[in-house]
Amino acid sequence: MILLTAENIKKSYTEKPLITNVNLSIDSGDKIGLIGVNGTGKSTLLKIIAGAMEAEGGTITKSRDLHMAYLPQNPKYDPEKTIEEQTEEYLRELGGNIQQYECNTMLTKLGIFDFYQKMGELSGGQRKRVAMAAVLASDSNLLILDEPTNHLDSDMIGWLENYLINFKGAVLMITHDRYFLDRIVNRIVEIENGKLYNYDGNYDYYLDTKAARMEMTLATERKRQAIYRKELAWIRRGAQARTTKAKGRIQRFHQLEESKLVIDDTKLELTTASSRLGRKIIEMEGLSKSYGGQTFIRDFSYILLRDDRVGIIGENGCGKSTLLKMIMGEVQPDGGTIEKGDTVKIGYFSQENQVLEEKERVIKFISGIAENVKTSEGSFSASQMLERFLFPPHMHSIEVGRLSGGEKRRLYLLSILMQAPNVLILDEPTNDLDIETLTILEDYLDDFAGAVIVVSHDRYFLDRVVRRTFAFEEGGSIRHYNGGYSDYAARRAEEEADAKAASKTASSGGKTGENTSADGKNQTQSGERTEKPKKLKFTFKEEREYETIEDDITGLELRLEEVENAMGKCGADFVKLGELDREKQKLEETLMEKMERWEYLSDLAARIEEQNEIFRKLRRK
Numbered sequence: 001m002i003l004l005t006a007e008n009i010k011k012s013y014t015e016k017p018l019i020t021n022v023n024l025s026i027d028s029g030d031k032i033g034l035i036g037v038n039g040t041g042k043s044t045l046l047k048i049i050a051g052a053m054e055a056e057g058g059t060i061t062k063s064r065d066l067h068m069a070y071l072p073q074n075p076k077y078d079p080e081k082t083i084e085e086q087t088e089e090y091l092r093e094l095g096g097n098i099q100q101y102e103c104n105t106m107l108t109k110l111g112i113f114d115f116y117q118k119m120g121e122l123s124g125g126q127r128k129r130v131a132m133a134a135v136l137a138s139d140s141n142l143l144i145l146d147e148p149t150n151h152l153d154s155d156m157i158g159w160l161e162n163y164l165i166n167f168k169g170a171v172l173m174i175t176h177d178r179y180f181l182d183r184i185v186n187r188i189v190e191i192e193n194g195k196l197y198n199y200d201g202n203y204d205y206y207l208d209t210k211a212a213r214m215e216m217t218l219a220t221e222r223k224r225q226a227i228y229r230k231e232l233a234w235i236r237r238g239a240q241a242r243t244t245k246a247k248g249r250i251q252r253f254h255q256l257e258e259s260k261l262v263i264d265d266t267k268l269e270l271t272t273a274s275s276r277l278g279r280k281i282i283e284m285e286g287l288s289k290s291y292g293g294q295t296f297i298r299d300f301s302y303i304l305l306r307d308d309r310v311g312i313i314g315e316n317g318c319g320k321s322t323l324l325k326m327i328m329g330e331v332q333p334d335g336g337t338i339e340k341g342d343t344v345k346i347g348y349f350s351q352e353n354q355v356l357e358e359k360e361r362v363i364k365f366i367s368g369i370a371e372n373v374k375t376s377e378g379s380f381s382a383s384q385m386l387e388r389f390l391f392p393p394h395m396h397s398i399e400v401g402r403l404s405g406g407e408k409r410r411l412y413l414l415s416i417l418m419q420a421p422n423v424l425i426l427d428e429p430t431n432d433l434d435i436e437t438l439t440i441l442e443d444y445l446d447d448f449a450g451a452v453i454v455v456s457h458d459r460y461f462l463d464r465v466v467r468r469t470f471a472f473e474e475g476g477s478i479r480h481y482n483g484g485y486s487d488y489a490a491r492r493a494e495e496e497a498d499a500k501a502a503s504k505t506a507s508s509g510g511k512t513g514e515n516t517s518a519d520g521k522n523q524t525q526s527g528e529r530t531e532k533p534k535k536l537k538f539t540f541k542e543e544r545e546y547e548t549i550e551d552d553i554t555g556l557e558l559r560l561e562e563v564e565n566a567m568g569k570c571g572a573d574f575v576k577l578g579e580l581d582r583e584k585q586k587l588e589e590t591l592m593e594k595m596e597r598w599e600y601l602s603d604l605a606a607r608i609e610e611q612n613e614i615f616r617k618l619r620r621k
Helices: 042-050 083-094 100-109 124-137 154-166 178-184 203-236 244-258 320-328 362-367 382-388 405-417 435-447 459-465 485-507 540-568 574-620
Strands: 002-012 017-027 031-035 057-062 068-071 142-146 170-174 187-192 195-199 282-291 294-304 309-313 335-340 346-349 372-375 378-381 423-427 451-455 468-472 478-482 514-516 522-524
Touching: 002 042, 017 042, 017 170, 017 187, 017 195, 031 042, 031 178, 042 068, 042 142, 042 170, 068 124, 083 100, 083 124, 100 124, 124 142, 124 154, 154 178, 178 203, 178 459, 187 203, 195 203, 282 320, 294 320, 294 335, 294 478, 309 320, 309 459, 309 485, 320 346, 320 423, 320 451, 346 405, 362 382, 362 405, 372 382, 378 382, 405 435, 435 459, 451 459, 459 485, 468 485, 478 485, 478 574, 540 574
Parallel strands: 031 170, 031 187, 068 142, 142 170, 309 451, 309 468, 346 423, 423 451
Antiparallel strands: 002 017, 002 057, 187 195, 282 294, 282 335, 372 378, 468 478, 514 522
16 A cells, blocks of 8 residues: 655755655555765655655655654754653654553663653753654654664664564665664665665665666666767768758757766765874773762773774763763773873764854865865865865855755764874764765775774674774673674673573572583483583683783884884885885784784683683572
C-alpha cells in the first residue's frame, strides 16, 4: 500500500535551486535511507514531506491511513520544562491517542528514568532520546527520522537498530551511520544535484549499483559528445535551413547542445600541513575525576605514542568528553597528572562547533585563522582552502548561520586542520558529516603524521580508524581493548559468556555434569576426558619483555627523530643520505614490530588481569 507520494517537489534558498522536480513514493513496507553530500537538501526534503516546511512547487499526496511521526535533527525544547512536560508537548504536536504512561515506558527503554529532571540539565544525547521516545511511542505507520543516531551511544544505537528492523510500518531516515544503513534499510535514495536516484537494496548494494550507474552515465555522455562533434562540423560548414530535413537536423543539434551532462566530480581534498612531533607526546598517570559524589574517571593511566589511533566509547554522560577536556587542560583532574611534550600541538574538534559565529562571513572566519596554509602540495590561500573543502566561491561571502549542519561541521573541521596540529582530539566527529566526507576523513587519518584520539559512537568509523579502544565502565574504570569497535564487542561478548559460565559453576558448587579424576583432568559423566583450562600467565621472557618494551619503543622513536633531522642536513651528500634512509627504513620496520608486540603483550596482560579478577570473585563467594 502506498502511504505517501511526493511529485515534482521544488525548493530554493538562494538564486540557485536546492531541489528540483523531486519525486518520491513511500510504500508501507519501505525502510528508506536518504543520503547525499551535506547541503544538497536532505533535511529540507524531510521537512517538506513531514509538513514542517512548505515547498515552492509540487504536490504531496497522503493515504487516508497515513499516521506520520517526524523526528527533526535538532528537536526544539524548553530548558525549564521537565522531561514529562516536554514529552506531553511532543505528543500533542504528533496527535493521536497515545497516553503519557506509554511514552514513559518508551523513555525507560531509551535509558531515561527521572521524568522530573529539567530539559536544560540533559546532555544532547539525552534530549534527543526524549524527543525520540515521543516519536516511537506515537501510533504511526511512517517514521521520518533526521539523524536518529546522532549523540546516541553504541548500546542505544544497537537497541534502536533492532527496534526499526522489527517496526511494522515504513521508515524514511537520514543517517550517515553505515552499519545502521546496511542492517535496516531495504532501499537507498540519494539526492544529488537536486535530483533523486533510487537503489532497491541496502548500503552495500547501493555502492555496487552506483558505480555501475556512473559508468553507464559517462558512456552515454561520451556517445552524446561524439554525435555532437559530428553535427557541429556540419553546422560549421554553413548548413542552410532550406529544407524540412535540414531544419530538423539543426533542431536536433541544439537539443544535443542543451542536453550536455554536467558531471560534478569535485571532491573534498584533505591535505594540510602538520607540525613536527617530538619524542614525548602525552603522558597520563593516575587520573581521577568526580562530580556531585559520582566518580566518572578512576585511576586512568596511558602514554600516548606518536602514531596512536585511540577510540573512546561509553554511555552518554559517562565522562568521555570530560577526559578529552582534561587532556586539553580545560578541566582539571581531581587526582593524577597529565604531561605534554614541548612540541605537541593539539587540534581539538569538539561536539559543539564552539568557534563558529553565526553572523560572521565564511571567508572572514577562515582568514582569521590563517591567510595562507602550507601543505604537502604547496601553499594555498584561505579561499583556495575553502574550495578544497567543497565551499565554492559563491558561498565564501555568506554568513556561517546560513550553512547546513553538515556544512558547519565541515567548515569547523577545516578550521582545526588549518592550524597544522600534530595531535588530533576528535569529539564525535561523525555527527552531521555526510558519508563522502567521512570516507575522505578516514583516508586522511590513515596518513596523518601524528596521534589521534577520537570519541565516537559510529561503529564503522571506529572499525575503520582506531587500533586501540578505551571503554568506560561502571565506577569510572576505563578498560583497554586492542582493535576497533567490532573487536571490542566480540571481546566483551566473550567476557560476558565466561562470567556467566563461572557464575553458573559457582552457584552449583562446581557440579555441572563433570567430575575430576585423580590426575586433575576433567571427566564428563560419559567417561570422556577433557583438558582442564590452563591459567593464563606470562612466561618469564614475556614478563621481562613487557617491563622494558615501552623504553625500547621510546629509544627507537628518539633515534628515528635523530635520523630524520640528520637527513634534513645532508644537502647534496647523496651517499650519506642513502645510508640514513636505509637506517630510517630499518628503524621504522623494527618500531612497527615492537608496536605490534607491545599490543599483543598489553592485551595478554589485560586478559590475565580479567582472569585473576574472576578467580578473586569466585573465592570471595
